[in-house]
Amino acid sequence: MSEFVVVDPSDELSVDALGEALSARVESRGSERRSWLDTFDWRLYRAGLVLEHRASSSGRSSLVLIDLEGRRLAQLSAPAGGTPDVEDLPAGPLKEQVMSLAGLRTAFVRASAERRVGMLAVLDAEGKTVARVAVDGPLVVRGGVEPLPARVRVEALRGYEKDARGVANCIARSPRVRPAEETLLEAICAAEGLRPGVYRSKPKVQLDPAMSAGRAFAVLLDELVDIARVNVDGTLRQIDPEFLHDLRIAVRSSRSVLKVAKGVFDERPRSHHAAELRWIGDVTTPSRDFDVYLLEFDDLVEHAMDPDAMRPFRTLLTRQCRKAHTELNRALRSKRFARILDGWPDEIVASEDPGPEADVPIAQVGGDRLRSAWRQVRRRGNAVTDASPPDALHDLRKRCKELRYLLEHLASLYEKSAHKEIVDELRQLQNNLGEYQDADNQRRLILQYAEELIAQNAPAKTLVGMGRLDHYFEHRQAVARAQFADHWTRFDRKHNRRVFATMLESR
C-alpha cells in the first residue's frame, strides 16, 4: 500500500478530478466514521495488527483487520449503529485473530475520525478492478488546532501489485502530494497526544546516581501521576478492569515512594498526600475485588461446581460490583480526587522546607531504603511460623510489595542481571503470598454473601455450591500456606542475600 499526504492542508482534493486523471471509476463517496479499536495496552497494534470500524454515511458498517502495511487480513460486515463489541461478532477469522490476542481484555475505541471519503476503482480492459484509490478529505481532530491534510491511499490487490505500483507512481508525480511518513492512525493519535502501541503501567526513568534524592523521587512521582491520569477515564467508563488495576498500581507505587521519601520531602505535605493516596486506594479496593471475582467467576464455577446453581451468587456479585463502581465514580469525580491529582506531586516537591536528605544523592538514599526494606521483609518472613495468623502473611506481603516497588523504581541505578535475579526471586515469593491472600479474601467474601443470600431465600443448591467454592479456596489457601516455608527458605537463602549485596554495590 502506498499512502500520500496532500501538501497544502486547505487543498481538499477532488475525487472526480483524481478519478479522471487516473481513468478510474468512482466506486463510492460520502462521509465515513472510522474508529480504531485496541485493548488498553495496544495488544493488537503491538502484534502488528490494526482493527478498524468503518461506518459510512450510506449505512454500511464493517470491521476490517489490517496489518501495519495496510494489507487487509480479514473483513466482516457489522450491524449499523455504534461500534460493535468484538465478543458479540459471529465466529470467523477476524474474531478469532482479535480474541486470540486480546484474551479477556476489551478491544475498545482508541481513536476515531470522521471525514469525507471517496473510493476509486482503477479498471483493466475487462472492467476488472486492479487497484483501489481511497481519497480521505481533511480532518479536524478532537482537541486539535490544525486540520490533518487530505490523504490518498493506493490499495494493491493480490495478483495486481504491478498495476497498483503504476497508479502510485502516477500519483507521486503530482506536486500536490508527498509520501505519508505516518499512517492515518498514527497521525490522529499524534494530534491527540497519543502514540499507538505505547503502553506504560510502570515508570520508566533513567536515574543518575548523583541526582539528588529529592529530584529523583520527584521524577518518579511525576511519571506515576501521569500513569494514574491516563487510567482515570477508562476506569470511569468501565471499559476494561485493567484501567482500574493500573490506576491502583500507580497510586500504590506513589504511596511507596512517599513512604521511602520520609526525610527527603517536607514532612507536612508528604504525610498529607500519603493519607490522600491511601484514601484513593481504599475507595478503589471494593471495585477491584469485584472485578477480579467476576473475571474469574466462570472459570471458578466450571472447576468447582454446577454453574447453573451459582447464578444467584453471580447476580449478587454483579449488582454489588455495579454499586461499588458507582461509588468509585463518585469518588473519582469528586473535588477531593481532582485536588489530589492536580496538586500531586507539585505541592510536595515545590515545598521550601524539604527534608534533611533532599540533596543527598539518590544512589545513597536509594541504597539505604532498599537495605531497610530488605531487612523489613526478612524480619517479618523469619517471624512467620506454622502457627502464625493470616495477618502475619498479609503484613509480609505488604512489605514485599514495598521492596518490589522500590527495586523497580530504582532499577536504573543497578547492574541488570543481579537486579533481575532478585526481582525474580521476590516475584516467586509474592506469587505464593498472593495466592494465599487471594484465597483468604475470596473466602471472606463467600461467607459475607452467603449470609445475604440466605436473607434473600436463595435456593439451597446455591448455598451448597458456595460451600463447595469455599472448600475449593480453602484447599488453595492450604496448599499455598503449606508451600510458604519452602518459598521463604528459598528467598532467604544465602545466595540471594549475596546477590542483593552485589546488586547494591553495583551502582
Next chain:
Amino acid sequence: MKVLASYSIKGGVGKTTAAVNLAALAAMEGRRVLLWDLDPQGGATHLLRVRAKVKGGGRGLVRQRLRLVDAVKASDFDNLDLLPSDFSYRHLDLVLDGQKKPTRMVGHLLASLSADYDLVILDCPPSVSLVTENVVRAADLLLVPLLPAPLSVRTMDQLDSFLATTKGRPPAVLAFLSMVDRRRSLHRRLVDELPRERPGLADAVIPVASAVEQMGVRRAPLVTWSPANPASRAFALLWQEVIRHW
C-alpha cells in the same frame, strides 16, 4: 481451511453458478475464500472478470515451478480471491499422471494455502478423471448439482460408485436440485419425489432464473447485485446447509 468442491459428471447443471455464488456468500460473511477454477472453459474466471491465464499453465502449478499463492488474483469483492482457469488445464490429467502420488497432488498444493484462506472452493470440470480423483481426495464436501430429471438418480448412483472406488476417506456429499422451473409439472413432481428416493438431498432448491443468466453479462455473482432474487435466497439457504455439514 475447508475445501468444498462443486462437481458433477454432467456439464451445464449449474456447478459454476453455485461455486461462484457460494464463494461470494462465504466471503461476505468475512471468511477468506479462494475459488479455484479447475475447468479449462474458465466460466468462474470469466464471471469474476479475471483473465484466464496462469503463468506456466497447469504444468507449472503441478510441478511447483510457480507457487500456488503467486497465481492467485483478487476479485472485485472483499475476501474473495480466484485461482484462474488456464486453457492448459485440459491436459491436467496427463500432467498429474506424471507425478508421484498423482491422486493427492491438488490436496498437496492446497495445503500450502492453509494459512491464507478459511475456505477453498473448487469449480471442477464435468468429467470422471484423474483431476476428479484429486478433487475427491482434497475435498471435505462435494457439492453436487442435480437437474430435475429422471436420469439424476442414475447420475448420483454413478457418483456413489466412483466414490466407492477412490482411495482414502471419501468426502461428505451434498446434492441439490438446480435449474428448477416450477412452471413445469415434471420439475414440480421431481422436486417432491427425488428427496424421497435420495435421502440427504439439500432442502435448498435453486430455481431457473433469468437473473442467473444475467450473471454472464454483469460478470459478478448474483448474490452481490441482487441478494433478494429467489435464486440468491436459494443459494443463501444452500450455504447455510453447507455450513451445517461442517
